[in-house]
Amino acid sequence: MCGILFIAQHDPTRIPARLAERALDRQRWRGPDAQRLVTLDEGRIHLGHNRLAIMDPTPRADQPMVSRNGRYSIVFNGEIYNFRALQQRHGLQLQTGSDTEVLLEGFAARGEAFIDELEGMFAFVIHDSHSGRWLAARDALGIKPLYLHRSRELAVLASEPATVAALVGDAPDLQSLQEWKLLRRPVPGRSFFAEVREVLPGQLVRSAGSQRRFWRLEQHNDRFSDNGFEELLHSVVREHETSDVRNTALLSGGIDSAVIVAMSQVQRTYSVGLAEANEFDAAADTAQALQRDLVQVTLGADALVQRWCDLTKLRGEPLSLPNEALIHAACSAMAPDEKVVLTGEGADELMFGYDGLYRWALQAPRFDPNAFLQRYGYAADVAPTGRFTDWLLELTEGRSAIDAVEDFFFSFHLPGLLRRMDFASMAASKEARVPFADRRLVDYCYRAPAAEKISATESKIPLRRALARRQLTGPLNRRKIGFSTLAHPAVHRHDEYRRFQTHVLKELAWS
Template identity: 30%
Template sequence: MCGIAGIFSWRRPASLEVAEDMIARLAHRGPDGCGIWHDRNVCLAHARLAIIDPEHGAQPLTDEETGNVLVANGEIYNHRQLRKVLQDKGYHFQTGSDCETILFAWREWGMRMFEHLHGMFAFALYDRHADRLLLARDRIGIKPLFVHLSGDAVYFASETKALLRVLPGAPEVDPQSVGMFLQCNFSSGRASAIHGIESVLPGEVLVVDGTGSSRRARYWSPAPVPLDFRSLDEAVEHFDHLMSEVVDEHLESDVPVALFLSGGLDSSSILAFATRSDSRPDLAMTTAFCDRSVHDESQSARLVAEWLNVRHQVYRIDGTHLSARLPFCIWATDSLMGDYAMLPVSYMAEQVSGSHKVVLSGEGGDEVFAGYGRYRMLVFKRLLRALRTPGTGGFRTRPIFPDRVLRTLLVPPLYEASRNWNLPFRQAWKSGRIFSSTSARMQFVDLVTWLPDDLLVKLDRQLMAWGVEGRVPYLDHRVVEFGLSLPEHFRQRGRKGKVIVREWARKHLPEAVVQAHKKGFTVPLRSILHEPSLDRLGELLPATQAVKTWMRPGAVRDLVYKSRGDAKYRQYLWMILVFVLWHAIMIERSGARPDPEQEIYDFLS
């Protein structure tokens, strides 16, 4: 796991000084070293977090025979098998780096190389002979990759903050992305919240040649695969073999591995699989809030850790203290995303960073195996919503703000942009018609929107801000294809989802964990936006540049007042606060890093 950045120019030499500035802005992603390759019109830069072959695996990596050069972020989990296949074909490796397999896979298979790569990755590969640059992202979008295409060059980076300097003018907000964020807590699709910066999509490769011509191609997207199980027991046996292989691959590391253990079924099952491996994690970590208004699964986590004989650490957090971390978390998140859970994830990342560089996590289990209750929506309710919002199938139709509040709050250009907030969900619903069941189609929508643009943004950015790599076994593409292709009754039964995972877990985890209803990871928003803070926010927010440009200051002031006794308005206030902080950091201060303990009020004053 690392940070990458670079320049490919077709009209003038690539600036080494600019590339150095870009990678310096990503130093948090790679605290173990920095490397830059520069040759006329190309600069490839890499900030390294050393996990595989720490001594010899520095990047950029070069294919000595062809002159091709690579910088990569992530892990190729099947690199040992690939290395053997490529060595048998006559390739000679210079390092033990997992990423070196990408260089030779390109020479051997060209664009078909993606069929052979198991892992999470974002990489830039310069093909010297063809004078072209490949920018590619893993199938699910676990690793980020952003680009700015100008008239004479393409600039790329792991985070948007590294691209701010190369924009033609001061950073500007993209209203469509901000409008979507306000209505669903994240923005999805190709455009970022900064005008002129785009994302390479999950499962996509962008190819730019030396004339400036570019093309994008999708090499993978979630789709059903043929499965033929005669019984649930047979499917569970296949699940056991598949997950055992996948978790073993995810434990590949030359440094210690820990695991985030929530106490729920997903992280507990990952830990159960991991303890069967020779490279088992040496620490399970759990976070819990002192506030009793939110779920506390720390006792369940402790039960699982004791059951599996794994060292366990519980960290208890006072929600009132988390607000001091918010400006730093917004900076780390980089993209405009307001998931409350970024706060405890950041705290856990800081704690684990002192002893570990790699953490396993349970993200993806709900999307892949139908864990969320929304996949079991009553048919009548779904059809009614589908009638009210055509093109959605009745899924992902409820915005955060009611129209009457948003119309009063936003200036007309942003309000008009926000009205199309569910476009990515409608597009995904249409693409999901390849699935025969409604629930699988819903899962697909979440897998291509909510998952890469909310959950994985939170995991990658908050961990990498502290130099920690997050790995997500449930999001191996083979597991995703398996889960989406299971018959309905193997995924959900009655009001419970993840049937196949629960059935497997009966033999490997305490029954209390297997039978528990999904609680979700909740954060005490009332403790973060507590009463004493509201007076300060009522004074500060209306005076900010973000509010004065995009909102009506008087409406913001009224909203702060109403949030004192109304939980809905407290959520509205959270959305405004996140946007204001993001705007201050990314638009007004060019991505400057706040202190991790800088209070909101000091930051906005």
């Protein structure tokens, strides 16, 4: 996992190499193991990379990387979990043991069609020195961030929107700020800056301006079964453990992380919480049952606020959620050689874990946007923007309430959580991997009958059965709090979120 930067400009003096290097420095925290900038075409092209070395951590796998034929250059962030299978399938000749080279040589051999075969998390830009063209792509579910500024004379892509905004002199987008106050993130396709766009999950963008979706939410499976799901999940978890460094995992007292740890081979896990509110006893119970080590990381109230401020300054835009500070604290406590951390994001979307909203949708005669936002929103006194309302109506048009809510959580909520996890882990120079957020699992579970996932009393039924089969019943009977920043249960989430926002906005000095 890394940070990437790509600049294509008609005027080579507009963003000289020294400014591109400064932009790379701005996101050095995304990849402290190596940093390099390559300039091509007399200064019209800059490719920059910050590397967190995971696969083949030797300098030979540093980026930007050039294809064997000398035609293509790549900057890549993420992991391709099926890279060894792709190498064998296409007979690729390699000089490194990295997934970066498989991606690059596979593209050189097969072009865009190779992207459709990738299983993993990724954001990358490939430049063709023969034609001068470039293309960029982002993984199906939006695990890895990718942001773009484009005009007739200039294109800038990077892992961090603040990096792009600083290069092009962009200002904060006040509509995005309003959306953040209510929904914790901007509307899909936007960033917190007026002229910086989010490359959407599953989207490929070309230098000429055209684009295509190489993956979208569609029903691929009409024969869901517990056994089929569990077998696929187990395979995906093991695939996500592929690395040349030590792996670990986050462990709360709940179901999702317990399933991931149970199916993995990690030996040391981490739990984090406030001194006044945590799940340490529950996490310790799960760790003991699974015979894994557990490290408990405690954050005081003052330290929580200070970490909000420090992380906001580092990111250069609003944090997504208050518990980014807790995730960052846990990742910061990990050993230097523990670079990969497995987490449970995506389980609630796959298995209808937000049970109150899903049960409301199952009983609703139709999808009512206002009623939904009253239940989902994080502020009672902030109205949705017009562009968000338009986006939501387009997403949910013609759908039943339950289908609309399922699509909303995959299209809006999950990418926001993944952005939180990516930043909070990368700020501590760790690579978070999210096995539940795998397109094969989504393809398997999407539009499965609701009764397979949720009942009147339980949600995430297949995950519960998977734990019961392993005789791990502790997480099944606990009230979930996760890595919560609520020190007192009586505090309403709106009040806590408003307190969090106040500190974030004060640090940013945004209106």
